[in-house]
Amino acid sequence: MANEEIKLSVKRNQRGQIIQVFFDNQHEEVTYEELTNSQNFELSGGTAFQQAVWLELQKIPMGTTISYQEMAARVGSPQAQQAVGQALARNPLPVILPCHRVTRKDGSLGGFMGQEEAVHIKQKILEYEKKLNMK
Numbered sequence: 001m002a003n004e005e006i007k008l009s010v011k012r013n014q015r016g017q018i019i020q021v022f023f024d025n026q027h028e029e030v031t032y033e034e035l036t037n038s039q040n041f042e043l044s045g046g047t048a049f050q051q052a053v054w055l056e057l058q059k060i061p062m063g064t065t066i067s068y069q070e071m072a073a074r075v076g077s078p079q080a081q082q083a084v085g086q087a088l089a090r091n092p093l094p095v096i097l098p099c100h101r102v103t104r105k106d107g108s109l110g111g112f113m114g115q116e117e118a119v120h121i122k123q124k125i126l127e128y129e130k131k132l133n134m135k
Contacts, residue, residue: 006023012028013042020093032095041096047087054087056071057097069105094112
């Protein structure tokens with residue numbers, strides 16, 4: 001990512017597929033662009049519902065957001081906003097599966113990666129994506 005304040009690194013399996021994304025430089029460092037364009041990942045773990053939520057994230061266009069309620073409807077469980085939030089908090093592949101693009105119904109950001117204190121990362125990624133869309 002061009003924004004040096006956000007470090008990204010990944011862990012890969014034996015086949016070279018990304019299995020986890022981190023917001024640090026403690027693993028194999030990657031750029032934001034490498035992750036957003038990556039289809040070389042393995043999604044393991046999670047319930048069928050969580051995986052459905054995670055995979056639906058790829059359909060949200062860069063620089064835009066949807067609400068937890070809309071995501072719940074998209075995966076066929078319109079009353080499951082809290083379950084969507086819990087699924088997003090457990091997303092092992094943020095940026096590849098862009099959970100940062102899901103916000104509260106009122107447009108406020110909510111948490112990120114299950115942590116309210118990580119919301120600044122969510123904000124920075126969304127701001128970066130909006131700048132990319134303006135180019």
